[in-house]
Amino acid sequence: RDAVRSGGDRTAITAVAHRGASAYAPENTLAAIEEADARGARTVEVDVQRTKDGHLVLMHDTTLTRTTNVTSVYPGRASYRVADFTLAEIRRLDAGSWFDRAYRRERVPTLQEGLDTLRRHRLNLMLELKSPELYPGIEAQVADTFRRNPRWLVPAAQGREPRLIIQSFNWESARISHDLLPDVPHGLLGVVPRDQIPAYADWADQINPSHTRIDAGYVDAVHAEGLQVFVYTVNEPAAMRTAIANGVDGIISDYPDVLLKVIAEE
Ligand code: G3P
Numbered sequence: 329r330d331a332v333r334s335g336g337d338r339t340a341i342t343a344v345a346h347r348g349a350s351a352y353a354p355e356n357t358l359a360a361i362e363e364a365d366a367r368g369a370r371t372v373e374v375d376v377q378r379t380k381d382g383h384l385v386l387m388h389d390t391t392l393t394r395t396t397n398v399t400s401v402y403p404g405r406a407s408y409r410v411a412d413f414t415l416a417e418i419r420r421l422d423a424g425s426w427f428d429r430a431y432r433r434e435r436v437p438t439l440q441e442g443l444d445t446l447r448r449h450r451l452n453l454m455l456e457l458k459s460p461e462l463y464p465g466i467e468a469q470v471a472d473t474f475r476r477n478p479r480w481l482v483p484a485a486q487g488r489e490p491r492l493i494i495q496s497f498n499w500e501s502a503r504i505s506h507d508l509l510p511d512v513p514h515g516l517l518g519v520v521p522r523d524q525i526p527a528y529a530d531w532a533d534q535i536n537p538s539h540t541r542i543d544a545g546y547v548d549a550v551h552a553e554g555l556q557v558f559v560y561t562v563n564e565p566a567a568m569r570t571a572i573a574n575g576v577d578g579i580i581s582d583y584p585d586v587l588l589k590v591i592a593e594e
């Protein structure tokens with residue numbers, strides 16, 4: 329809570345690379361994480377889900393069809409949901425060609441591989457529990473993963489960006505995760521109605537809505553309860569400037585390099 333910015337301190341805005349630097353490399357791959365570093369971001373957002381055999385993997389959609397060649401490799405399957413494939417099956421998929429043939433060797437990473445790559449590049453992580461209602465107990469599994477990688481749980485030094493933020497559109501899942509990892513900042517994706525913000529402020533650290541759904545008054549209302557606001561997915565410089573003017577604490581963008589330039593200019 330100490331990290332909540334005072335009005336006008338624009339240098340403290342956190343630039344988050346959305347699904348990695350996903351404008352430049354296939355989302356939620358190790359290449360997209362590395363690209364985020366190359367483009368100057370210090371914090372990377374990715375999405376976590378679970379395979380049929382219980383492995384945590386980085387993937388946005390709940391099906392594999394948009395961002396892999398799953399229908400070619402496994403034609404005629406009744407389901408292409410992440411939850412209906414084993415990790416070994418998913419490992420066979422090309423997770424990059426849909427974006428550009430140059431990325432044809434990209435695979436769907438496990439969360440552990442994502443963490444290893446992030447650490448190697450000294451990047452912070454904003455992890456979204458994606459559709460956790462499909463994966464009962466995923467919060468505990470994610471918490472166990474971080475306990476096995478305890479460097480992620482060391483609090484950031486004063487004035488530094490958190491190493492790890494966990495967020496979800498499923499606020500109950502975020503609460504469960506918070507109870508398991510109480511020292512890790514947790515964010516609620518979406519717009520929390522103003523009258524409900526005080527109740528969530530008992531445990532949540534951030535409210536993270538679409539930039540199209542909020543204004544300066546909403547940001548002020550969240551700040552008044554001691555929480556931060558990170559907005560997604562802000563790809564146009566004009567919208568980045570508006571978000572900054574509205575007083576947000578973080579901006580999530582597919583173009584972290586453009587965002588950093590705009591932040592530096594404001
Ligand atoms: O981090 C916020 C953003 O990722 C939420 O939307 O659909 O890209 O996961 P989505």
Ligand code: CA
Nearest residue numbers: 373374375456
């Ligand atoms: Ca996400």
